[in-house]
Amino acid sequence: MELENKLKEVNTKALEQAIAKVVTDATGWEYDCTFKVIEYVNTGTAEVKLVLETTDWLMPKQD
Structure with a gap:
């Protein structure tokens, strides 16, 4: 197989x-990852374009 x-x-x-x-573990904020390309x-070899996004910054942190 090639x-x-x-x-x-x-x-x-x-x-x-x-x-x-x-990324979530490193930042403490919940992140999603999506491969776009x-x-x-x-x-x-594969070249990957990905998007990391969070909405946690919109919510107040609860300690």
């Missing part, structure tokens, strides 16, 4: 959730 085809089999939803969790190129 490398870019293997890369296409990766569960992108799981990656979005994992990235959102890392995934461009697969040769030699098993």
Whole structure:
């Protein structure tokens, strides 16, 4: 199987959730991650444009 085809089999939803969790854990604010563009190129490389967004800043923090 070619490398870019293997890369296409990766569960992108799981990656979005994992990235959102890392950012959420690092900032303390709840974040969502969405892949907007995934461009697969040769030699098993993918270029990803993603969006990280939160609405937590709209809500007062409760300590």
